[in-house]
Amino acid sequence: MPIKKIEAIIQPFRLEAVKEALNAIHIEGMTLTEVRGYGRQKGHMEVYRGREYQVDLIPKIKIEILVTDARCEEVIGAICRAARTGKIGDGKIFVYDVGEAWRIRNDERGESAL
């Protein structure tokens, strides 16, 4: 069974909701990174004593989850429902094929390593 990596970039303040949603469908592992970036949302203007700063790169959370192909749609749906506010800046989800997965502790590989 092929393995997929789901990479979701979400609003930081939606993280708890996304984690709960994933817990509810028994997704038990994830890797999380604090990232900065911009897409259509662009940034905002800050002003300090009259000096203006255009801040393009705004904070986001990147979640990486490995799942079997069969569960992929379900997980993506859960993330979308939990992370969506309906405004520009809600983020994106990318899905990749994974060549191999390996558990360092005991050399399990493939699906059983997830």
Added chain:
Amino acid sequence: MKWCRLAASILAASLPVAAQSDAALIAEMQKLKGAVAAAQSAGDNAWMLTSAALVLLMTGPGLALFYSGLVRKKNVLGTMMQSFIMMAVMSLLWAAIGYSLVFAPGTPWLGGLDFAMLRGVGATANSDYAPTIPHLTFMVYQMMFVVISPALITGAFAERVKFNALLVYSVLWAFLVYFPVAHMVWGRGGFLNAYNGGVVPVFDFAGGTVVHITTGVSALVCALVVGPRRGYPQEPMKPHSLVLSFIGACLLWVGWFGFNAGSALAASSLASSAFVATHLGAAAGAVAWLVAEWLHTGRPSALGAISGAVAGLATVTQGAGFVVPFVGAVYGLAGGFVCFYLVVIAKHRLGYDDTLDAFGVHGVGGIIGATLTGVFATRVVNDALKLANGDAAPLGWVDGNGGQVGNQLIGAAIAIGFAVVGSWVALKITAALTGGLRMEAREEIEGMDLVLHGEEGYNLEA
């Protein structure tokens, strides 16, 4: 306890009057007078030692936090050190010779060496300055002013000056600018001293001219001579933590009560008056800056609020103990609006990099405060200056002494002159002695913390 004993002795003195001879009564009265003086001296000393500690609180942590929050995080420790090191170096310099050059009898321009190494500065009061507190208390209170002064200047050249250059410049600056100007305004026989044999009487209650004009104008000279930070103004240089600055500004506000109300040099009603004027100055400064900013940029910012409070405080310093307390709010409004205009609008058009606005806040606030004091100083509040017939002398314009505005401006002009020439000379000597004022380009990019001190402010992964 003192008051209990005092009450008891009053009772003892008043009951058996008939039985006592006149001589015994006089002796008893003398004793009572002594007890009253001792109680007053104890109260004054307690307030003045507290005030000295409050003024030190303004430098560290107050100014150190205020300034270091406004720089980039690679310079947070270096900026804190620029304030902190003054607490050490300036204190030693003051005790060794600075106090003497300011407050010992000398010429109209500089004091003598009578008090060098604190010789003769002990428990006995110096009646020229503060007759109810130990001379040592007066000395250490004034010490805190020379500590914060060069620390204020560091805002002008933040993020780019070498540590050794900072040290040399600050010591030279004390000799060339602070000691002469402080002696002229406050020292016995000083040229601008209003109370003790001056030629042009200047009213400077807590250092509007002595501290804020000298440091603010010196800051501008430093900003121009040192030059802007590399990449200014194209590269973004956001304040790395306004939270630090916020805490620092609030500590400055609190410490300023020691600075201004302490300048009454006694736990007196004049101290109360200066305290209220100072507080209203800070409050009005914050409001004025925020209103101006709200109208100008559409948002009232936290940095604007704290900058306005500091501007109001710098402005009210000169007049705190000369004006009716509510007039403190006038100082604050004037300081808040004018400093806002200079810092937020004019500076960017002029293009110099007074990084943390030491000139825009302290220099400009100081000059406004000096001028307003010529207008609003009144004998209703401060009757220490006497006419020949013993009545309180008219002080400012509101007392009918319009010429005082001119005197105040002469004082400001002399302070500006000393600041410009003294700072320029000090910078040139410093550059020659230390091989250049600034860090190398590579070092400036890497940051003061690593290059100058071998540390980092935030080791969050540690």
